[in-house]
Amino acid sequence: MFSALRPAPRYLVATFLTACLTACLSATSAFAAPTVLTSIKPLQLIADAVLSEQGSAEVLLAPGASPHQYSLRPSEMRQIQQADLLYWVGPELESFLPKVLAQRSQPNVALLHAQGMQLKHFDQAHADDDHAGHDHHADSLDPHFWLDPRNAKQIAKRMAEDFSRFDSEHAAHYAANAERFAQAVDAADRQLKQRLAKLKDQPYLVFHQAYDYFEAHQGLHNQGVFTFTPEVQPGARHLNELRERLRAVGNACIFSEPPLVPRTLHSLAKDLPVRFGQLDPLGQASASYVAMYLDLGNALADCLERL
Numbered sequence: 001m002f003s004a005l006r007p008a009p010r011y012l013v014a015t016f017l018t019a020c021l022t023a024c025l026s027a028t029s030a031f032a033a034p035t036v037l038t039s040i041k042p043l044q045l046i047a048d049a050v051l052s053e054q055g056s057a058e059v060l061l062a063p064g065a066s067p068h069q070y071s072l073r074p075s076e077m078r079q080i081q082q083a084d085l086l087y088w089v090g091p092e093l094e095s096f097l098p099k100v101l102a103q104r105s106q107p108n109v110a111l112l113h114a115q116g117m118q119l120k121h122f123d124q125a126h127a128d129d130d131h132a133g134h135d136h137h138a139d140s141l142d143p144h145f146w147l148d149p150r151n152a153k154q155i156a157k158r159m160a161e162d163f164s165r166f167d168s169e170h171a172a173h174y175a176a177n178a179e180r181f182a183q184a185v186d187a188a189d190r191q192l193k194q195r196l197a198k199l200k201d202q203p204y205l206v207f208h209q210a211y212d213y214f215e216a217h218q219g220l221h222n223q224g225v226f227t228f229t230p231e232v233q234p235g236a237r238h239l240n241e242l243r244e245r246l247r248a249v250g251n252a253c254i255f256s257e258p259p260l261v262p263r264t265l266h267s268l269a270k271d272l273p274v275r276f277g278q279l280d281p282l283g284q285a286s287a288s289y290v291a292m293y294l295d296l297g298n299a300l301a302d303c304l305e306r307l
């Protein structure tokens with residue numbers, strides 16, 4: 001069905017480009033902020049910080065949607081065709097995107113594979129038979145790299161360079177915004193490091209394996225992961241192991257993710273001295289990257305401090 005629709009937008013784009021190249025390129029487009037589309041909210045928040053008053057980025061995934069498994073609507077297909085710049089994580093996360101991106105002529109940036117990023121692989125120790133066969137498997141690149149603040153700063157720097165190529169008049173503006181963003185991230189990071197330093201030995205479980213970057217950066221270690229990737233229900237053997245571990249550690253926190261606390265998570269904790277908290281790795285309710293980063297660390301601390 002999709003391939004039947006393909007020639008029309010392509011033709012329109014070509015016609016528009018020909019008209020524009022002769023008429024308007026030199027007049028306007030060299031000095032206009034690019035239209036920016038990102039796959040997930042954290043990348044949108046970083047793009048917004050760099051664009052600032054020059055505009056705002058759009059995001060593909062609605063709140064509550066999981067990037068691990070997603071189907072695009074026709075309106076989203078159009079957004080993808082039209083944006084000047086498209087930022088996504090990489091095929092490790094948005095496996096729904098590569099096929100669609102092949103139809104796009106403008107640049108797209110898979111940031112996980114961009115220069116200067118600090119990357120981690122999923123730890124072999126977390127490999128679990130329950131999850132064998134899933135593409136989010138042990139030993140592959142962990143795509144949740146935006147939760148390392150060093151990567152967030154690198155992403156902002158990269159975006160400032162890209163935006164400047166589209167809009168050279170505001171190059172200094174984009175560079176200054178990226179710099180201001182880096183300073184705000186560093187300040188938030190110092191604040192969290194101070195609060196979390198005292199909580200390093202407190203036991204907790206996380207909902208899915210999204211926090212390795214954040215935990216490594218903050219020196220935290222979880223006692224277990226409920227499910228490797230959100231779409232896969234954990235098996236009985238894995239749940240039994242987690243329950244044994246919870247029983248052994250005593251008071252502990254379990255962090256779910258919005259929107260729901262699955263029933264299995266409650267039964268896992270039944271009759272054990274467990275407190276529940278919530279972590280949002282996609283910053284769905286956050287107004288900025290810095291707020292998302294602070295919310296994550298503070299939600300961890302809020303629960304761990306009460307153990």
Ligand SMILES: [Zn+2]
Nearest residue numbers: 144208209210
């Ligand atoms: Zn994830």
